[in-house]
Amino acid sequence: MQNLYWKWQFKSAPYWFIAPFVICFIIFVFLPFSYSVYLSFTEWHGQETKTFVGLANYATLLKSGDFWQSIVNSVLIFVLYVPIMLALALIFAACLSTTWMKWTGFFRTVFFIPNITSVVAISFVFLLIFNADQGILNQILMSLGLFDEPIRFLETPWWARVSVAILVIFRWTGYNMILLLGGIQSISKSLYEAAKVDGANGIQSFWHITLPLMRRLLAFCTILSTLGTFSLFTEPFILTGGGPNMATTTPVVLIYNESFKNLNMGYASTISIFFFILMMILSLVQLRLFREHD
Amino acid sequence: MRIQTRALSIVMLVVFLGIAAVFLFPFAWMISSSFKEKSEIFANPPIWIPAKLHFENFTQLFTEKNFGRVILNSLFTAITGTIGGLFFCSMAGFAFAKYNFRGKGLLFGLVLASLMIPMESSLVPLFVIYRDLGMIDQLWGVILPRLTSAFGIFYMRQYCMTIENELLEASRIDGCSEARIYFRIVAPILIPAFASLGIIFFVEEWNNFLWPTIILRSQENLTLAVAIRALQSGVRTPYNLIMSGSVISVVPMLLAIFIFQKQIIAGLTEGTLKG
Numbered sequence: 001m002q003n004l005y006w007k008w009q010f011k012s013a014p015y016w017f018i019a020p021f022v023i024c025f026i027i028f029v030f031l032p033f034s035y036s037v038y039l040s041f042t043e044w045h046g047q048e049t050k051t052f053v054g055l056a057n058y059a060t061l062l063k064s065g066d067f068w069q070s071i072v073n074s075v076l077i078f079v080l081y082v083p084i085m086l087a088l089a090l091i092f093a094a095c096l097s098t099t100w101m102k103w104t105g106f107f108r109t110v111f112f113i114p115n116i117t118s119v120v121a122i123s124f125v126f127l128l129i130f131n132a133d134q135g136i137l138n139q140i141l142m143s144l145g146l147f148d149e150p151i152r153f154l155e156t157p158w159w160a161r162v163s164v165a166i167l168v169i170f171r172w173t174g175y176n177m178i179l180l181l182g183g184i185q186s187i188s189k190s191l192y193e194a195a196k197v198d199g200a201n202g203i204q205s206f207w208h209i210t211l212p213l214m215r216r217l218l219a220f221c222t223i224l225s226t227l228g229t230f231s232l233f234t235e236p237f238i239l240t241g242g243g244p245n246m247a248t249t250t251p252v253v254l255i256y257n258e259s260f261k262n263l264n265m266g267y268a269s270t271i272s273i274f275f276f277i278l279m280m281i282l283s284l285v286q287l288r289l290f291r292e293h294d
Numbered sequence: 295m296r297i298q299t300r301a302l303s304i305v306m307l308v309v310f311l312g313i314a315a316v317f318l319f320p321f322a323w324m325i326s327s328s329f330k331e332k333s334e335i336f337a338n339p340p341i342w343i344p345a346k347l348h349f350e351n352f353t354q355l356f357t358e359k360n361f362g363r364v365i366l367n368s369l370f371t372a373i374t375g376t377i378g379g380l381f382f383c384s385m386a387g388f389a390f391a392k393y394n395f396r397g398k399g400l401l402f403g404l405v406l407a408s409l410m411i412p413m414e415s416s417l418v419p420l421f422v423i424y425r426d427l428g429m430i431d432q433l434w435g436v437i438l439p440r441l442t443s444a445f446g447i448f449y450m451r452q453y454c455m456t457i458e459n460e461l462l463e464a465s466r467i468d469g470c471s472e473a474r475i476y477f478r479i480v481a482p483i484l485i486p487a488f489a490s491l492g493i494i495f496f497v498e499e500w501n502n503f504l505w506p507t508i509i510l511r512s513q514e515n516l517t518l519a520v521a522i523r524a525l526q527s528g529v530r531t532p533y534n535l536i537m538s539g540s541v542i543s544v545v546p547m548l549l550a551i552f553i554f555q556k557q558i559i560a561g562l563t564e565g566t567l568k569g
Contacts, residue, residue, distance in 0.1 A: 013472030017389035018401055020382040021442040028439040029408045032416035032423060039418060046422075095310070100303040103310075109555045110314045113321070116558075117547050118501045120519040121540030124526075125320045128327065128533060134336030136323065143339075170320070178559065231414055234503050238523065252414045252504075259418045260508060268418050276415035283410045 033276070039269035046263050057270035067271055069246055070254045071230075071278075073161065077248070078229040080165035086221060088169070089176035090214070094206055096177075097184045108181070111174035119171070123238035126167050130154050130239070157247030160240050164248050167235050172228070176221050183217040184210060216289070223286045230278060251275045321544065328352070328538040335533050351538035359521065359535075360513050361542065367433055368518040368543075371506075372499040375437040379495045380488050382442045387450025388480050392462060409444035417508065424509055431511040440499065446491055453487040454480065493558055500547070518543040 040057055042050040061067050092111060096104045114122060129137045130153040138150040153163045187210065195205040233252040236242055242249035242257060249257070255275065259268035322342075327335050328351055330344040355361040389395075390402060413420070420439070421430075429435040457480065465475050503519045510516050516524060522539040525532060551558055 009471055009473075010466075011395070014389035014393035014395045014398075016473075017385040017393075017476070021386040021447065022401070022404065024382070024439070024442040025404050025408050027423075028413075028420065029411050029416070032419040033411050035419035035422070036416045092313075095306060100299050100306070101310075102303060102307050105555060105559075107310050107314060108559055109551055110317050112559060113548065113551060114317065116497045116501075116551065117321075118519055118522075118540065118543045120501070120503050120522050121324065121544045122320060124522065124533075124536050124540055125324045125327075128335060128537075129320065129323065131336065134338060136340045139338055139340055170317070174317075231412060233414070255414060255417060256504075256508075259421070265418050265422075272415040272418065276411060279412050279415065280410045287406070287409075 036269045036272050039266055040273050042266045044266040046265050057267050060267060061270050061274065066254060067274055070249050070251045073248060074229045074232065074250050077161050077165050078226065080161060081168045082222060082225050085169045085173050086176060086218060088173045089180055092177045093180035093184050094210060097181060111177055113174070114171045115175045119234040120238060122171065123167065123235050127239055130163050154240050155244055157245055160244055160248050163239055164236050167239065179221055180214065180217060183214050187213050220289055223282065223289060227279065227282050227286065321548070324537055324540050324544065327534065328541045330534050332532060332534045348534065351534050355535060355539055361521065361539070363514050364516050364518055364521040365542065367515060368500060371433055371436050371517055372496050375440050375499040376492050376495040378437065378441045379443065379446055380492055383446030384450045384484055385476065386442065386447045388454045388476060390447065390451045391454035392457065405444050405447050413439060413505065421508060430509050431515050433515060435509050436502070436506045436517065439505065449491055450487060453484060457483055
């Protein structure tokens with residue numbers, strides 16, 4: 001009897017250990033997701049009985065262009081910030097891993113701070129900084145004589161996207177720098193020494209040793225940024241509310257507005273399904289890259 | 295050559311100090327603005343040190359906006375969410391790393407699936423489920439969906455792989471049950487992993503905004519991020535109060551990172567690279 005219990009507790013242990021995850025998965029992932037699929041075929045505003053409308057929401061989505069607009073916005077914001085952010089992160093990481101750089105710990109911390117401090121708080125500071133008529137950024141730019149008129153940062157579509165991009169660069173450069181630092185530190189020192197013997201200077205060895213070896217890690221960072229850009233929410237939500245003229249409406253902002261502002265729960269679910277498919281494809285790419293990276 | 299390196303070192307130090315100043319600028323502006331009168335925030339030319347330090351920007355938050363309670367709410371969700379998350383993720387990670395059992399592949403597939411189904415794609419149904427279960431405006435509702443994360447399970451699984459099988463076998467021969475093995479053998483080994491992952495979970499939960507802003511309603515149940523945003527109201531938004539609220543949410547984090555910078559950065563680096 002004792003033996004039987006012993007065997008049972010050994011055999012069943014892994015299931016008990018995983019049970020909390022499975023329960024959470026069912027309640028917070030599987031059920032909501034299935035329900036989302038169902039809702040995407042209905043017209044529903046949150047209170048009344050749901051009307052089954054078949055593929056009508058899907059037709060609306062393809063016709064209205066809101067969703068495509070949100071994808072295009074994300075892509076534009078992505079193009080505005082990713083090259084700058086990754087270039088900065090790589091330069092910071094390369095400089096902070098040299099022997100001659102001083103205070104590396106301090107700089108690492110400073111660049112990383114924006115990533116762990118509250119997005120809401122930081123977005124509000126930038127809201128003040130970007131203010132067109134009285135914001136400090138316009139005051140600085142104009143007193144330097146760079147512009148004669150204040151830039152309408154949050155009120156014109158392109159500048160609003162640039163503003164969101166600046167905020168994202170501010171928040172995520174340090175994070176990518178830390179990822180890249182890990183990569184740079186794993187490059188063998190002997191490679192650099194050999195290059196030095198051959199007469200290469202610092203910039204040449206960065207170009208010919210560091211950069212090629214970091215290609216995969218940079219690709220990984222890019223994929224992470226892609227996922228991040230499509231699910232961007234708090235930054236545009238606070239800076240612009242998704243405007244002006246939907247210019248900074250990302251898919252998640254669109255889902256939020258449709259479901260909790262316009263109360264189009266059915267239609268919002270349809271958008272969610274498209275968003276899910278997009279994210280799934282990107283995560284598959286990420287997993288693939290990561291497995292090879294491992 | 296040596297003089298050259300030295301000169302380069304100084305030039306780069308100056309350049310980086312300049313960049314660091316740019317990165318710290320928004321925080322400086324936040325702290326400065328939190329002591330201003332509302333009109334001083336948008337003064338031209340900009341005012342860095344206000345004529346009078348308006349400490350009432352802070353006291354007002356506590357007396358009128360219940361921020362004492364709000365801070366406690368944030369601490370409560372961040373701490374319980376972190377502890378619960380560490381507990382559940384480490385158990386699952388341990389099981390995936392050290393046991394062979396029927397359905398392991400399928401269950402691990404679920405972990406991957408949860409990685410691929412972002413919460414943002416089921417906001418509506420989650421909200422409806424919460425409403426029907428009466429969990430709207432409950433702090434528990436903020437914590438529950440974050441108790442298990444695919445990232446946390448991956449991370450813990452990776453860490454558990456380094457535990458030696460002989461150690462577990464020896465404890466079994468000594469008569470340890472599997473639960474005892476987890477609590478007495480595995481958990482102590484995982485302490486460094488708990489620390490690194492714990493920092494990540496705590497920071498995420500402290501700054502969490504989207505889901506809390508959807509379900510939290512009454513002032514006494516808000517978390518910091520939601521309470522700051524709740525101060526915003528059309529043209530009459532008290533930006534000085536928003537800034538003092540932001541200082542309250544950001545400054546403890548800043549102090550912590552400067553005091554524990556080595557541990558935090560190491561933990562986060564390890565965490566992000568492993569996961």
